[in-house]
Amino acid sequence: MLLAAAVLTAATLAERVRAETLHAWRGYETYAWGHDELRPLSKTPRDWYDGQSLLMTPVDSLDTLILMGLHDEADRARTLIDEKLSFDKDISVQNFEITIRLLGGLLSSYELTHDPKLLALADDLGTRLLPVFDSPTGMPYRFVNLRTGKTSGTKSNPAEIGTLVLEFGTLSRLTNKPVYFEKAKNALVQLYKRRSKIGLVGEEIDVDSGEWTSRVSHIGGGIDSYYEYLLKCAKLFGDRDCQSMWETGIRAVNKYVADGDWYGDVDMDTGKPLKGEFGALQAFFPAALALGGDLPRAKRLEASCFRMWQLHGIEPEAIDYRTMTVTEPGYPLRPEIIESAYYLHHFTHDARYVAMGETMFNDLVKFCRTDDGYTTLKSVITKEKGDWMPSFFLAETLKYFYLLFSDDNTLHFNDVIFNTEAHPLERRAAGSRPAPMQHVH
């Protein structure tokens, strides 16, 4: 049951979030400093690629530390990045994750600090990622070797293809190198052109042939942020192609993928319902609906998301909404439902979203806090803990809680667009030339 008002004041809640952020960050500093992520139960570091750290947690967390006014911690993180981060590594990395976490994190932190080393790192990283676009279709390969530029991974998906334009476009604006934006936007357009007759995209596509290899459509993992970036590309760059692609996409999604108060799985060609599955990743969608101006749908869907959270007192990875039973029981500290509460509170000023946030924050502390940080749950039913604090916990989950409780006092919502990893990128209407229309039909 959703309470009408929070027990604590929003300011007190924001202070609690800040204290818990410090707790999580100190765990990283103590047991994983210089590595990608913390394993908080075993108190050991975790690196993504063969023990060669890309400083995932410091880069992903830096703007959160700055926004919360954790100055000493932010300075230590920035010094570490300036002095130690190098992309000259013989490792094959996943373009999507590196773009949203590292490129996005470096760019937003550069805009907040004006530290030129952060922009130089972003420019170097962008250059090393560019070979991904050298496919016959222009849609990116999934992996690239940062040193050699060798690419791999032809079977990709809309999220990995379409979630690059905010970061690459901002990099173009800041470096005056149009190539970044042009390649990333072309990838988005190429994907959009392969939509079905009813306007939907599938779950997997071959970037060499341009053929769909899965024709299941939904708004969850593998597709989710493709829609998010169509809308945000329009908002951040004033891009009319993106606006038109978003309008076509959202119309089709609301017509065929929406299922009562939920969104399920359908056939991309016929719209025929396939499955009633919804999960933590889909919970970004109320925020997108709200940003796109559809508050009634956004409110209804966030209420559904919160029902999912309340089934077991914390959010499962996925449920069958027809039977309201859990299909995937883990909770990897995901942010999306909190992000949506923040957007809805921003647009409605309805105190119920702060109350919703208070409930979720208390649940998070109760079940996921450890002596040295925060950890995932293997099961929201048994509450058995995992041993991993993903970098997006500091980048997104804690940031969105903090922003929800402090709203526009910390950051002027209308002046930024958040990338899909919660890195705020400046909206510079005057400085960013709207790109010419490409006739995307």
Ligand code: DMJ
């Ligand atoms: C984050 O890395 C991003 O939000 C991405 O778009 C989806 N998955 C995680 C958080 O759940």
